[in-house]
Amino acid sequence: MNRINRLFADKGSKRILSIYYTAGYPTLESTVDIAETLENAGVDFLEIGFPYSDPVADGPVIQHSSEAALRNGMSLGVLFEQLKDLRRRVNIPVLLMGYVNPVLQYGVESFCKSCKAVGVDGVIVPDLPMYEYEERYRSVFEENGLSNIFLVTPQTSEERIRKIDDLSTGFIYLLSSSATTGKNLSVSENTEAYFSRIRAMQLKNPVAIGFGISGHHAFTRATDHADGAIVGSAFVKLLGETDYSRKIPQFIRQLKG
Amino acid sequence: MSEYQVNEKGYYGHFGGAYIPEMLYPNVEELRQQYLAIIHSDDFRQEFDKLLRDYVGRPSPLYPAQRLSERYGTNIFLKREDLNHTGAHKINNTIGQILLAERLGKKRIIAETGAGQHGVATATVCALKGLKCVVYMGAIDIERQAPNVARMKMMGAEVIAAESGSKTLKDATNEALRDWINNPVDTHYIIGSVVGPHPYPDMVARFQSVISAETRKQLLEKTGRETPDHVIACVGGGSNAAGMFYHFLDDHDVKLVAVEAAGKGVDSGESAATTVLGREGVLHGSRSLLMQTDDGQVIEPYSISAGLDYPGVGPQHAWLYEKGRATYVNITDDEAMQAGLLLTRLEGIIPAIESAHALAQLEKMTFKGDENVVVCLSGRGDKDLDNYMKYFGF
Numbered sequence: 001m002n003r004i005n006r007l008f009a010d011k012g013s014k015r016i017l018s019i020y021y022t023a024g025y026p027t028l029e030s031t032v033d034i035a036e037t038l039e040n041a042g043v044d045f046l047e048i049g050f051p052y053s054d055p056v057a058d059g060p061v062i063q064h065s066s067e068a069a070l071r072n073g074m075s076l077g078v079l080f081e082q083l084k085d086l087r088r089r090v091n092i093p094v095l096l097m098g099y100v101n102p103v104l105q106y107g108v109e110s111f112c113k114s115c116k117a118v119g120v121d122g123v124i125v126p127d128l129p130m131y132e133y134e135e136r137y138r139s140v141f142e143e144n145g146l147s148n149i150f151l152v153t154p155q156t157s158e159e160r161i162r163k164i165d166d167l168s169t170g171f172i173y174l175l176s177s178s179a180t181t182g183k184n185l186s187v188s189e190n191t192e193a194y195f196s197r198i199r200a201m202q203l204k205n206p207v208a209i210g211f212g213i214s215g216h217h218a219f220t221r222a223t224d225h226a227d228g229a230i231v232g233s234a235f236v237k238l239l240g241e242t243d244y245s246r247k248i249p250q251f252i253r254q255l256k257g
Numbered sequence: 258m259s260e261y262q263v264n265e266k267g268y269y270g271h272f273g274g275a276y277i278p279e280m281l282y283p284n285v286e287e288l289r290q291q292y293l294a295i296i297h298s299d300d301f302r303q304e305f306d307k308l309l310r311d312y313v314g315r316p317s318p319l320y321p322a323q324r325l326s327e328r329y330g331t332n333i334f335l336k337r338e339d340l341n342h343t344g345a346h347k348i349n350n351t352i353g354q355i356l357l358a359e360r361l362g363k364k365r366i367i368a369e370t371g372a373g374q375h376g377v378a379t380a381t382v383c384a385l386k387g388l389k390c391v392v393y394m395g396a397i398d399i400e401r402q403a404p405n406v407a408r409m410k411m412m413g414a415e416v417i418a419a420e421s422g423s424k425t426l427k428d429a430t431n432e433a434l435r436d437w438i439n440n441p442v443d444t445h446y447i448i449g450s451v452v453g454p455h456p457y458p459d460m461v462a463r464f465q466s467v468i469s470a471e472t473r474k475q476l477l478e479k480t481g482r483e484t485p486d487h488v489i490a491c492v493g494g495g496s497n498a499a500g501m502f503y504h505f506l507d508d509h510d511v512k513l514v515a516v517e518a519a520g521k522g523v524d525s526g527e528s529a530a531t532t533v534l535g536r537e538g539v540l541h542g543s544r545s546l547l548m549q550t551d552d553g554q555v556i557e558p559y560s561i562s563a564g565l566d567y568p569g570v571g572p573q574h575a576w577l578y579e580k581g582r583a584t585y586v587n588i589t590d591d592e593a594m595q596a597g598l599l600l601t602r603l604e605g606i607i608p609a610i611e612s613a614h615a616l617a618q619l620e621k622m623t624f625k626g627d628e629n630v631v632v633c634l635s636g637r638g639d640k641d642l643d644n645y646m647k648y649f650g651f
Contacts, residue, residue, distance in 0.1 A: 053554040054427065054540060056434040057278045063421050075552040100276055101539045105553030126278035127539065131266075151279035155441050160282075178280045178441040 002121045003093035004147050004170040007045060008206040008227055016228030017219065017256060018208060019235050020047040020097065022065035023082070024074025026239050031082050035090045037245055041252040043092065047124065047230065050079055050098035057126050059182030061233040065240075076106045080114045087119035095149065095170075097124040108137050112144040122147035122170045134167060142169075153178045154194045161201065171206040174198060174226060176213065182233030185212030185222070195225035216257040231255060261506040261573070261582055267455030269576035272546075275454035276539045280438040284446075285542075287361065289456045295360050296353070296463065308352050309467060312385070313342045315349075317468075319475035319631070324603040331624035334485070335606070335634045336472055338497065345609065345636030346465060346497045347378035351447055353464030355382040358445035365389045365444045369433040371398055371426035371493075372563030373405025374636060375449030380414035390414040393432040395425035398563065405640065423557045426567055430541050450494025451571030454542030458499075458571045465500025472631055473504055480629055487622070489514045490633040491614040492585070493529070493565035495574045497635035502583065513583035514622075515574060516614045518560035522589055529558035529566045530587040532578045540568065545575040561590035561644065562610040564636070592617040594648050597638060609636030610644060 001009070007016065019038050023031045035046055051066035051074055058066070079096075086094065096115060103111050103125060115123065123146050128137070133148060141148050147170025152161055155178055164172060174195075176185045185191070198207060209222035210230030222229035238244055238251055261269070267289070268274055275285055295301055309315040318337045326333045338346040351368075358366060366388050370376030376392040383390035392409055396418040399406055409416050422428040430448075437446045451458040451465075473483040488505055490498035492515045505511040520528035528534060531546050538547035540555055548556040548568040560566040570578075577583040588596075597613035600606050608616060612635045624630065638645065645651070 053422065054431050056431050056541075057280065057438060059435075060421075067422070070554060075554075077552065099539075101547075101549070101555075102553035104538060105536075105549065105551065127276045127542070129275060129277070132274070153280050153283075153441070155283040156279060157283075175280065179439050180280075180435045183439075 002145050002147060004045065004121045007093055008171060011227060015219070015223035016044045016208065017252070018045045018047060018228060018230040019043050020049060020230060020232035021236055021239060022049040022051055022062065022069050023079045024051065024069035024072045025065040025236070026068065026244070028072040028074060028078070031079065032085055032089060033245070034239070035086065035094065037248045038252070039090050039092050041249040042256065043252060044228065045093040045095070047095045047097045050074070050076055050096060050102060052099040052102055055099060057180055059180040059233060061182045061236050065236045076102050076111065080118055083118035083120070093121045094119070095122040095124055096120055100125050100128045109140050112140050112146055115146055116144040120146070122149055124149040124173065126151055130164070130167065149173050151175055152198070158201070161203070165203045165205055168205045171208050171227065172203060173230070174207050174209045175211045176209055176222065177211065179211055181211055183212050184214055185218045199225060216255055219255050220257065259507050261577060261580070263455065263459040263573070269573045270579065272544050272572035272575040273455055273458060274544050275542055276544060277454045277542045278438070280441065281434065281454070284437060284441060285454050291361065292357065292456050292460050295357055301356055301360065304356055305353060309349065313348050313352065314340060315467065316471040316475070317341060319472055319479065321479065322604050325600065328603065329619050329624060330626055331628045331630055333619070334476070334479070334629065334631045336468060336501065336631055338468065338633060338635045339606070339608065339612070339637035343378050343381050344639060345374050345378070346468060346500065347375045347449060348381065349467055349500065350449065350461050350464040350496060351375070351378040351382045354445070354447040355386050355388070358388070358447070359386060361445060363443060363445035365391070365440065366447055367391045367393070367433050367436050367444055368447045368449060369393050369426065369429040370449065371395070371429065371566070372640065373398070373402040373409065374564060374640065376414070376416070377405050377408045379447050380409040380412040383414060384412040391436065392416050393419050393429040393436070395419045395423070395429045397424045398426070398429070402563065425557065427555065427557070434541065450496040450567070451499040451573060452494045452541055452543060452569060458543065458573055461496055462499040462503060462573060465496050466503035468497065468500040468633065469502065469504035472501070476629065482629070484508050484511050485629040485631045487512045487514060487628065487630040489516065489615045489618050489630065491516045491565060491611050491635060492570060492574060493518070493567045493611065494569070495571040497633050499571060499573060501633040506582065513577070514618060515583050515585045516618045517585060517587040518562055518565035518614055519587035519589045520559040520561070523587060527559035529560040531568065531570045532585040533587065535569065543572045545569050545572040546578070562593065562614065564609070564611040565614065586618060586621070588614040588617040592620070594645070596620070597645065598649065606634070607638035608634055609638050610641045612636055
């Protein structure tokens, strides 16, 4: 069991909140400071994005933060250097999230070993195909104690969701709709029906809902249906403001309500 | 099955595949499951062949270029894709994909475009079929290619500027993929080259393979042999070359030459010669050769020709390069411009600057007198007149 498994196993009636942000944004050195501030503000786990030049699944806010982070000099090598300090300062589970090409260039095995060395618990690489993970990389992820997190959308078939459930070892990342990041979740009857359909499947893994969760209302709706919810663009937007560090605790309080 | 064609898992050797986020999986999977059955159906074949004949104007001529042949001391044939409706080979693919989209029940078409040739070819078939059309184009390209923007708009397409990243072709492709993620049910994405997740590289190559299918027949009539000694085509993403090579891949006595854009020189920092400057990586859904930093960030390429400045090549090209089945060479801006002018003066044909790269390769090869050489003249130069005029000071 890694930190992610323990978090969900021990959650009780708690509504789990995860925050995504881009490493190296707004400044190159801000990565671990933000993690510490978020833990102190009561966030349950973190997704730290490593930037890529061509983030096709992301909307304007995260595109902007990725471009800025790259200009600031962020790379996987720099990120792992920064994270050497992580486990002296942060106790909650930490996942790394990003696109597959930087991981391939770093080397998948080296990447997994570096994750383990700095105390990262899981990885989300949306454009790593399921079959390739299963056939080529699953063993090296498992050897390094890493949960690989898969995405599910309203269009994902039941058969495929079952397969994802079999392969998953942390939680399942349920997208509120098929969309790029940063669109507001409008909870319609369709969304409710989709969330209910997933719940009725009684998956083995816990479920966290992400994409479009920007405020308290959406967070509550999402966690009515799932074990947790993930906020990304709304938080990254805050990081673009002056004096963002001081505003983080209030932002998290408002989210949780 | 040829060792140079895609395998049942969607790979060319270790290149290809479908590296896409889950949001794109249902659309790409639908296409993967259905594309072969649809394009092999009688109904599809009949309509495709009919439109290529009556609307595009195929077969395109295989022109024995006499004065060019005299200059290089061999028999040079030009495959005249420049004479197609809309002025390039791009329409072969958009006709195929619009018929496929109709049969998948899609109501809305999206596309990316660099110089605007593929955007125009897509807007054209959408007008022909009465389907809604949205074309993503880099903000910088929109400024550089005003006539093509006007053509697309005149045909009823909506042209949306890609303002992200470097604001050129690669970013237009990103925006089109984002659109597809946000419109997962009613939309088909017509990719313009042999790039993207499987099945796109194979599907686009099949639609473009009409180029080499016709060439074999025409060569038989003109030379008594179906196969030439050399086939030359330019490569950006690589769709005209994929179509030009397709039916010659298993004829090992046919030498295939793929010409990339060297820009201002391979070592100048302003180049698009992917096989020289690239390493294995993933962009736009497939594993191929890619110009990138050590950290895996994509490098913006450069060429005077807007159709060749893509930072990758299609996965089949990466495989042909690795297997040594085709020779990958490169031509600078200057060499291409001179070759464009030479063809104009010798044969009265103004080629697209993309195609001029393939023609420039003739200067670098030595031929025996009785060899047959086919050059794919992938597009006409009307769109490039501004560039030619500036370059030569006409």
